[in-house]
Amino acid sequence: xVRLINSNNIDKIANILxxxxxxxxxxxxxxxxxxxxxxxxxxxxxxxxxxxIHGIEDKANLNVLISNSADGEIITKTVExxxxxxxxxxxxRKGCVSSTMHLISKLKEGECAAIMVDxxxxxxxxxxxxxxxxxxxxxxxxxxxxxYSPQKxxxxxxxxxxxxxxxxxCNIINIYGDPIYVTKDDDEKDVAIKLKxxxxxxxxxxxxxxxxxxxxxxxxxxx
Numbered sequence: 001x002v003r004l005i006n007s008n009n010i011d012k013i014a015n016i017l018x019x020x021x022x023x024x025x026x027x028x029x030x031x032x033x034x035x036x037x038x039x040x041x042x043x044x045x046x047x048x049x050x051x052x053i054h055g056i057e058d059k060a061n062l063n064v065l066i067s068n069s070a071d072g073e074i075i076t077k078t079v080e081x082x083x084x085x086x087x088x089x090x091x092x093r094k095g096c097v098s099s100t101m102h103l104i105s106k107l108k109e110g111e112c113a114a115i116m117v118d119x120x121x122x123x124x125x126x127x128x129x130x131x132x133x134x135x136x137x138x139x140x141x142x143x144x145x146x147x148y149s150p151q152k153x154x155x156x157x158x159x160x161x162x163x164x165x166x167x168x169x170c171n172i173i174n175i176y177g178d179p180i181y182v183t184k185d186d187d188e189k190d191v192a193i194k195l196k197x198x199x200x201x202x203x204x205x206x207x208x209x210x211x212x213x214x215x216x217x218x219x220x221x222x223x
Contacts, residue, residue: 010070010073010074010077011077013074014073014074014077014078015077017074017078018077018078018081018082021078024166024167024168025054027153027166027168027169027170028054028166028170028172029170029171029172029219030052030054030055030147030172030173030174031055031171031172031173031174031213031218031219032055032056032057032173032174032176033173033174033175033176033209033213034175034176034177035056035143035145035174035176036143036176036178036179037058038140038141038143038179039058039061039110039111039112040106040107040108040109040110040111040112040113040138040140041112041113041140041141041142041143041179042107042112042113042114042115042131042134042135042140042141042142042143043056043062043112043113043114043115043143043145044114044115044117044131044142044143044144044145044195045114045115045116045117045144045145045146046116046117046118046124046125046146046161046199047116047118047119047120047122047124047161047163048124048156048161048162048163048164049116049145049146049147049164050116050119050163051147051163051164051165052145052146052147052174053079053084053114054082055147055172055174056114056174058112059082059083059084060083060084060085061111061112062084062085062111062112062113062114063084063085063086063087063102063103063106063111063112063113063114064079064084064085064086064087064113064114065087065089065099065103065113065114065115065116065130066079066086066087066088067088067089067119067120068088068089069120072088072120076088085106085111087099087102087103087106087113089102100130100133100134103134104134104137104138107134107138107140108138112140113134113140115130115131115134117130117131117195118161119161121160122160122161124160124161124162125196125199127192127195127196129188129192131195132182132188132191132192132195133188135180135181135182135191136182136183136184136186139181141179141180141181141182142179142180142182142195143176143177143179143180144176144177144180144195144198144199144202145174145175145176145177145202146174146175146199146202146203146206147164147172147173147174147175148172148173148175148203148206148207148209148210149166149170149171149172149173149210150207150210151169151170151171153166153167153168153169153170154166154170154172155167171213171214171219173206173209173210173213175202175205175206175209176202177198177199177201177202178198180194180195180198
């Protein structure tokens, strides 16, 4: 069976995806809620919210961890066109050591990182150790993030991660949790629980934060 994605069509698919997302960008409006804007830091999110990084203003200072898969190659070519930096690898597979060292170097240079903590293939909403290890080695805080919109144009795809994307006119909030600092002596399981609790907290707060942003007309102000 012929693979839909192969070395001969990756560039073509990436260009189509980028142009589609650039067109959607006209109708996508994101405002940030409680981003502490610490640099360096490690932005952490569930895999379903990976496109939330588009709401981070300082894209040129952000290194995004993307898997070495063919799908990852397409995503890499797309996000690089948007101005992000990319580190290829995984927190649990081949390429882990080199990608981790690369991110440690970037964090120590004062740049930020973004990691999908249950990626690249799940289990869904299970915190893996990549972000925690980076925080231990660099002292950079982990900043949980979540994006939310109640609008019907904010849809979940039929994928394992239920990836969320806007389709059409869509007002979205990026909501951030308190920075989580990790020492070398901290137990990784305890930190993982703390991070999961923070995700639950900001997800629960998102509805009221959205209502408040709508009341204050924050999207219009951003324009």
